[in-house]
Amino acid sequence: MEITKSQFKSQFESILEKLGQKEGDEEIIIVDNGEPLFKVSRYQKRQGTAELFASLRGKVKYYEDLTTPTTEEWGEV
16 A cells, blocks of 8 residues: 555554554555655564474484584684
8 A cells, every 4th residue: 555645644543553453464655756765564573593493493413513613624724
């Protein structure tokens, strides 16, 4: 949905209420003289690292210390 700056200014509260009630990815583009200035959308919480990789916990196997440098591969650094 596109609206002008003046429309956004006069309808600010109702626009925020409308965005707050809807689920989904609706966004409002605020334009000035036909040029887009801002995009207003509902905040989407991102998953944290623990949540993203929770299904992999306990499934990855390693057999040595992964933080130890291997001089054989890199030579003398």
